[in-house]
Every structure is written in structure tokens, then in C-alpha cells.
Amino acid sequence: MLEQLFVQDSEWQHRDGAFYRCSLRDVTDEIPATFHAEILARIREITGLPLVERFMVTAQRMLPGHVIGIHSDRPFLGYEIARLVLQLNKHWQAEHGGVLELFASPEGEAVFKVNPEHNKAFGFLLHPKSYHGVTEVTQPRQTVVFNFWHVANTPELEAHIKALFANLHFSELPAALDPIASAAEASLPEEVTFRAGTAAIALHRWGYDAATVVSGYQYSAGLDGSESHDAETYAAVRLADWVAYLYRDSFDLARWGVLRGELAGMERFTRLLPTWRLCLPEWE
Template sequence: MLLHPEHHHHPFPFFFVKAAFSEEQCAALEQLFLQDSEWQHQDGEFYRCSLCNVTESIPATFQTEILARMREITGLPLVNRVVVTAQRMLPGQVIGIHSDRPLLGYEIVRLVVQFNKQWQAEHGGVLELFSSPEGEAEFSVNPEYNKAVGFLLHEDSYHGVTEVTQPRQTIVFNFWHMANTPELAAHVQALFANLNFSEFPVTLDPIASAAESSLPEDVTFRAGTAAIALHRWGYDAETIVTGYQHSAGLSTCDTSDAESHAAVLLADWMAYLYRDSFDLMRWNRLQSALAGIEMFPRLMPTWQLCLPVWNELLRS
């Protein structure tokens, strides 16, 4: 399964496998297109295809095996969650250039496997990878039978599929990073429910007003959101102000108090998730910054979701 992957780093990290599965595995996966399932038809200007969630039709043993292999290939801490989608494209359909960046709670790695026998160049349906939405394709993968491409999703993972002239069949496997799960997404939404910046302590008002007059709105919104997180966790006005200034880039959190330091960094990360998307490099920096620090009680629910212990997560 997924033997001899060819790794590439441009235009973004991805790998390519010429023969993804065994003949027996391919035959079983092909049957998914023959099932009388409920297909969702996407017919927008930019994204035209039909999708069907076939996860429950994939044996648990197969899911476990492919998850373990994807962990090996990517080196990422992928949780015990796999969602599998069958995709059909009919003549005239196309998928425009997009990045599928991993929003809060979204998958971080995708494996795309083709099931198109006797494909010819004139059939179209080529998966193209780009470094920008305006540029030319920098890598192309023909949708030939049993070929696979796996790639990390982030804000610059631009890809698209050329127009097809013959039906195109694809199975897509989706995998989640341990620090960007649907459970974390629910936790973030609950923390910031009924968001209201009137919760600021009065000592923050002049600082926030000055920042709003000189900084971009998205920066001050994220800083305000971090301050709300600290307030709702029960921290004092000084820590809330420190958190706002840290998230706005007005100053660096240099408090000697370990709990305040951890709280400010976690609040900044939660605000980033709420406003933007999951960024693997940014998460790696957070993990490094908080390594070896005690997990304080009032931060524990958030900490465990943002920085889970991998060995414990595997046992769950």
C-alpha cells in the first residue's frame, strides 16, 4: 500500500505514488461507484462534480492500515479519524484553482487516488498544482488508474482539475492533525460564543482605541479576541492587557509568571484559530514555546485540545 512515494516540495509539499493499492484493494474501491448512494451534486461556477461520503463502506482494517501508512509518509500526528469521499466528474465539468486551507477543525492531509481505466490525454481531468492562483501549473498528474497524490493542505496549496471530456472517478481520503480536530473547533466556538468586546477591562480601552487607529482591523480583532479568551478564563486585567498587546504585535509577552505566559500564548493561538485557520508552522512554534511547562488547571481543557499528548491520543 502506497509503496515508493516520490516526495516533492514545489510548488508545495506533496508526494506521488504510481501504484497506490493492490489489485484486490482497487477492485473493492471501484465498487463504491456502483453503490446506490446519495450523491451531492456541486454545480457552481468554480467547482463542478458529484461527491458521496463512502467512509462507512471502507472496512475498519483498511482505514487503520492506510492511516498508519500516511503517518509514516507525512511524519504528521494524524488522529484516528479518516473520512473517505468518492468523486465523480462528468464531461464538461471542471474544478477551479483553490487551496482548501485547513480551517478550524478541517483536515490537514488529503490523498487523491484515481480510478480511470484507459485514460487518454484528450479525456482531460488532470490534477494540476500551482504556486499561486494566477500562475501556470507547476506539476500535473494524469488521472490514470491507481495513481495517487497526497498533499498537505495550507493557504498556499493551490490545485485544480482541468475540464473532463470523459467521466472521471476519484477516491479522496482525508486525515486530521491531532491539534485541529472537530472537538477543538467546538471548543473554540463555545469559548467565543456571543463575542462582545465590551467585556474588556477599562484599563485596556485606551490601548485598544489607539491600536484601532493605527493597525489593520484583522490585527485588532484578533488581539481583542485573545483578550476575551483571557477574560473568560478568569485572568486579571494586567494579563488581559498583556495578551492584547502580544497578539497585536505591540509588545512581546515577557512576564516571568509561567501561567500568565502560557495563558497569553494559548489565547493568541485560540484567537488565531477563530479568525484565520490552522497553520502547522505556527502550531509547531506554540508547541516548542510551551514544552515542559506545567499544564495549569484553568487552561487544561484548552491546552489538552491544542497541544494533546500524542501517545495518550493514540491509546484513546
Template sequence: MREITGLPLVNRVLVTAQRMLPGQVIGIHSDRPLVGYEIVRLVVQLNKQWQAEHGGVLELFSSPESDAVFSVNPEYNKAFGFLLHVDSYHAVTEVTQPRQTVVFNFWHAANTPELAAHVQALFTNIHFSELPTLLNPIASAAELSLPEDTTFRAGTAAIALHRWGYDEQTIVTGYQHSAGLSICDTNDAETYAAVLLADWVACLYRDSFDLARWNILRHELEGIEIFARLIPTWQLCLPE
């Protein structure tokens, strides 16, 4: 699967056996990889003498409202692998005969269950009141003009910086960067790295693992020194 996907998959594989009974159907969903979730699945079909009228077709969609753009019949010994992301919509049509599959699940090296536990611990008992008062007027103005999801993510990034022990100005810079109010272009390498990493863990906590965004983060922090207070988070988010 590493060769097929070109992804840095860890040596963790979860295998599940699934059985659908007549009349059952799986609706359209994406299974987007939240923090700590698998990123690739390989579905192996174990349905001998499958016929079209038996149903159980795996369908892929470009959106929840679109028609299927690709279909995989559940023929015996056929395997189909796919990448999970926020738009990886798929479904299974109704079955008239039992449908049996074995699913192999694979994890990205930068989105492991260990990272999930670390992120959850970092953001345990969030109270935005713990942030410095210097941020209050900036956050209040942002909340009047920006979506709640945006300001919550920015506040979460600020919490990460605060809990890592950074000063007030760095926390403000991190909030503004995550909210899209300004770009962190400081010449101070540690501030730059901390702000980008805080934005990333805030996205993991609030949204999901975005492979394209992770590749950008990896490129932006490539060659930068790993600073002491960031080591635990950095090594989980950007493993060698």
C-alpha cells in the same frame, strides 16, 4: 500516512467518493485547514483507459495567479497525497469523460473537530464591551494604526483570557502580544502560557490552522506546567 507525512494524525479517516462529469472543472483553491478541518488528503484515481484528451488533471499552483507547478494525471490506481495549508493551491482541469476518485482525509491531532467545537463555544456571543476598561485606550490607539484583522484577533485573544478568568493586566498583556505591540516576556509561567494559548486560539478562530506556527507554540510551551484553568483548551491544542 503518519509515516509518509511525519505528522501526528489521529485515528479518524473520512472517505469520500467523487465523480466529475463531462464539461465540469474545479477552479484554483487552497482548502486551507480551518479549525477542525483535515490537514492531509490522499486522492486515489479510478479511471480505466484514461487518455490525455479526457482531461481531469490535478494541478498544483504556488499562487492563484501562477502557472501549474506540478500535475497528476488521473490514471487508474494512481494515488497522490498532499498537505493542506493556506497556500496549497490546486485545481482540476475540465473533463471530457467521467472522472472518478476516492479521497481519504486525515486530521492533525491538534486540529480536531473536538477542538473546533471547543473554540466555537469559547467565543460564543463575542462582545468586546465585556473587556476591562483598562484596555480601552490601548485598543483605541491600535485601531487607528493597525489593520482591522490584527486588532480583531488581538481582541479575540483578550476575550479568551477574560473568559478564562484572568485579571485586567494579563488581558492587556495578551492584547498587546497578539497585536504585535509587545512581546510577552514575563517570568510568570502561567501568564506566559495563557497569553500564548489565547493568541493561538484567536488565530484558529480568525484564520486557520498553521502547522509551522503550531510547532512554534509547542516548542515555546514545552515543559511548562499545565495550569488548571487552561487544561481543557491546552489538551486539545497541545495533545500528548
């Protein structure tokens, strides 16, 4: 069934750069629902992750001379979290190339290799250090890639967070934050203070007072002292830090797990509810 995905010659998107040479075609609508359901259930079982029903399937075709350089597909806001790569290459031999290689760093040697043998499947999680590449091929190589989304990093969350931070201007923040932000900017890396400012924007746009905005900035910048907060401030500050991290960086599974633990069992406060439901959705 899947081999028929490569028969059609039209609708292929050709990538012919020095780094990434192959052809791609979105075949999501050509995958039977029952087949998708079986694969999704199996990937959920293997990873233990809360994966939503959403999926995307891409046919990838490489021709002689094609190669994919070492890169990391980090899960940015709204991106997939896991992939299953299925090879469809009858009579593959070592001299045909097209080996999927995994790396600990972009400069290092391959730490694991997967030959593109027929009907062999390989799955992996996407994260900032998931470096991989494909060696140059001397014979055609056919691959079907199944993409899966985490329940807490969906396109719906992406739209929500982008709307929250639309037309972002730090000048809208309360004046009470100015001396704290100025001191932080003099001693901390720009990416830290920018993310802290973004968290402060979230709190400000959620309607919190200046004291809460300042607390959120301090927490995200790592300047938060041991002062106690009421339950809503505690939750708001941590949720603001998380959405700022998502907006500026990518979906970090371990960091999300910490957030889930910190807010587990807490009341979902009204002004935080739309964001809370998307960042920490209930899952059965």
C-alpha cells in the same frame, strides 16, 4: 473493491456551479477498518504528522464538461490537514482531461500536474497556499479522496473554541484595555486588532485579571515589550493568541510547532487545562 463505490447511483451530491462541477458521495462507512488502518499508518509514516484515527472518505465523480477551478482548501478550525487522492480511471488518455494541477498562486501557471491514471495516488497537505484545480473532463473520471485530521485540530477542538467565543462582545473586556486598543486600532490593520481583541476575550473568560488581559492583547497585536511574565501568564498569553488565530484564521502547522516549542515541559495550569489538552494533546 473501491471501484464498487461508483456503482450506486443514489445519494450523490451534485455540484453544478461555474467554478466547481462534479458529484460527491460520502463513502466512509463503506471502507473496511483494516484498509483504513493501513492507509492511515502509511500517511503517518510519510508525513511524520500526528494524525488521529478519525477519517472521512469521499467518492468523486466527474462527467464530460465537469471542471474544478483553482482554489485552496485551507484547514480551518476542525478541518482536515492532509488528503490522499486515488484515481480509478482505466484506459485514461490525455485527451480525456481531468488532470490535477497544483499552483503557486491562483493567477499563476501550474507548477505540477498529476494525470488521473488508474491506481495512481497523490497526497498533499492543506494550507492557505495549497492552490489546485482539475481540468475539464471529456470522459468520466472517478476519484476516491481520503481525508486525515491533525491531533491538534479536531472537531472536538472546534466545538470547544466556538463555545469559548460564543456571543463575543468586546464590550465585556476591562476598561484598562481601552486606551491601548484605541491606539492600536488607529495604527494597525483591522484583522490584527480584531484577533488581539479575541485573544483578550479568551483570557477574560478564563478568569484572568485586567493586567493579564492587557498583556495578551499586546502580545497578539505585536506590541508586547520585553517585560517578563510569570510562567502562568506566559503560557496563558500564548495559548490565547493561538486560539484567537484558529478562530479567526486557520490551522497553521508551522505556527502550531512554535507554540508547542514555547510551552514544552511547562506545567499545565488548571484554568487552561481543557484548552491546553485539545491544542497540545499528548501524542505517542
